[in-house]
Amino acid sequence: QSPSTVMITDIQGNIEYVNPKFTQVSGYDAEEVIGKNPRVLKSGETTAHEYSDLWETVKDGCEWRGEFHNRRKNGELYWESAAISAIRNSDGEIINFLALKEDITEKKRMEAEIESQNRELVHSENMAAMGRMASMIAHDLRNPLSSVKMTLQILGKKSNQDISTETRELCHISLEQIRYMEEILSDMLSYSRPDALKPEWISIDKVINMAISLSQRRQEDQKIKLHIDYHAGLPTLYADATKLRQVFSNLISNALQATRESDNPRVNIEAMVELGLEGTAVRIDICDNGCGISDADLDNIFEPFYTTRAKGTGLGLAIVKRILDQHKATISVSDNVPKGSCITVILPVSPASKITPQSDQGESQA
Structure with missing residues (x-):
C-alpha cells in the first residue's frame, strides 16, 4: 500500500479516483467522495486566494506544492503536504489533475512542541x-535604606523643641517613601528567589477569606460592594496556603483598585468545582x-517589570503567575460584561506526587 494519499480529479476538480490511503487518512470511503469536489475536506483555514x-x-x-489543514470525516483536523500537477494526453492536453x-x-505537532520548548x-x-539583576539591586539597596530609615525614625522621635513641625512632616513623608521602596525591594527579592512550597491539605475558602481581610480597609474606605459565593462541595486542595494567600491578596487588591473610578464599585468572588480532562479542580473567578x-x-500583564501604574515594579502579577505555575494551576483574564475584568484561577485538586515542594526550578528561573 502506498504511503501517500493519491487523488485524481477531472479538469473541473471533481474526484475520479482515491487510493486506500485516502480512506485511512480522511475517514471517507471512495464511494463517498467520487464525483465530489475535494472541498469536502476543507477546514475553512485555507483562504480563497490560496485556492x-x-x-x-x-x-x-505547472506543479503546485504546499500544505493543507484539512478536516477528517469525524471532524478532526489534520495537516497534509501536497504536490498537485496536471496529467496530459498524447496531444498534450490537460485531462486530469493528480494530487x-x-x-x-x-x-507539525513535533515542530510546534520544539518551538514551544525553545x-x-x-x-x-x-x-x-x-x-x-533584581537580587543584586535589592541586596545593594536594602542596607543603605535601613540606615536612612533608622536616622529618620530617630529624628522623628525628637521633641517639638528640637525640630520644627515642617521638619517632622518631612520626616513622615520620607519614611512613607522608604516603606514604599522596601515593598519594591521585597517584591524584587521574592521574584528573584522564589521560596520552596510547603503544601498541605487546605480549604480554599479559608485562604480567600484571609486574603479578603487584608484588603478590608481599602474596601471600606472606597465603599466597595464585595459579593462572595462559595459553591457547596468545594474539595480540599493540596497546596501552600501562605503562597495562595499571597496570590489572592494581590488579585483582590488589584480588583479593588481597578474600581476606584466607578460610580458603584463592586467586586464579585466566586469559587466552584471545575471538571476537566485532567481531573477535578477548583475555579475561582x-x-x-x-x-x-x-x-x-x-x-504582557504577567511579564516581570511590566506595569501600567505610576507606582509599582510590575512584579505583583509575575509573582502570582510563578506561584500558580508551581501549583500546576492556570490563570487567565477576560472582559467582565458590561464593564471591568475577570481573573480566573483554576487550581487542580492535586495529590502530593503532582506538586514538588521546591522552588520553581530554583535559580534557573530566578
Whole structure:
C-alpha cells in the first residue's frame, strides 16, 4: 500500500479516483467522495486566494506544492503536504489533475512542541538574568535604606523643641517613601528567589477569606460592594496556603483598585468545582466593574517589570503567575460584561506526587 494519499480529479476538480490511503487518512470511503469536489475536506483555514493561486498554477501545467489543514470525516483536523500537477494526453492536453499528499500532522505537532520548548528556554534564560539583576539591586539597596530609615525614625522621635513641625512632616513623608521602596525591594527579592512550597491539605475558602481581610480597609474606605459565593462541595486542595494567600491578596487588591473610578464599585468572588480532562479542580473567578484591561496590556500583564501604574515594579502579577505555575494551576483574564475584568484561577485538586515542594526550578528561573 502506498504511503501517500493519491487523488485524481477531472479538469473541473471533481474526484475520479482515491487510493486506500485516502480512506485511512480522511475517514471517507471512495464511494463517498467520487464525483465530489475535494472541498469536502476543507477546514475553512485555507483562504480563497490560496485556492485560486493553486488552480491557476496547475491549469497552466505547472506543479503546485504546499500544505493543507484539512478536516477528517469525524471532524478532526489534520495537516497534509501536497504536490498537485496536471496529467496530459498524447496531444498534450490537460485531462486530469493528480494530487500526491502525505499526512504530516505528527511532524507539525513535533515542530510546534520544539518551538514551544525553545521559546520557554529563551524565556527562562531571560527571567534568570532579570532575577539575578533584581537580587543584586535589592541586596545593594536594602542596607543603605535601613540606615536612612533608622536616622529618620530617630529624628522623628525628637521633641517639638528640637525640630520644627515642617521638619517632622518631612520626616513622615520620607519614611512613607522608604516603606514604599522596601515593598519594591521585597517584591524584587521574592521574584528573584522564589521560596520552596510547603503544601498541605487546605480549604480554599479559608485562604480567600484571609486574603479578603487584608484588603478590608481599602474596601471600606472606597465603599466597595464585595459579593462572595462559595459553591457547596468545594474539595480540599493540596497546596501552600501562605503562597495562595499571597496570590489572592494581590488579585483582590488589584480588583479593588481597578474600581476606584466607578460610580458603584463592586467586586464579585466566586469559587466552584471545575471538571476537566485532567481531573477535578477548583475555579475561582474574581470580577470587578472597574476600568478593565486593554488588549495591548493583556499579553504582557504577567511579564516581570511590566506595569501600567505610576507606582509599582510590575512584579505583583509575575509573582502570582510563578506561584500558580508551581501549583500546576492556570490563570487567565477576560472582559467582565458590561464593564471591568475577570481573573480566573483554576487550581487542580492535586495529590502530593503532582506538586514538588521546591522552588520553581530554583535559580534557573530566578
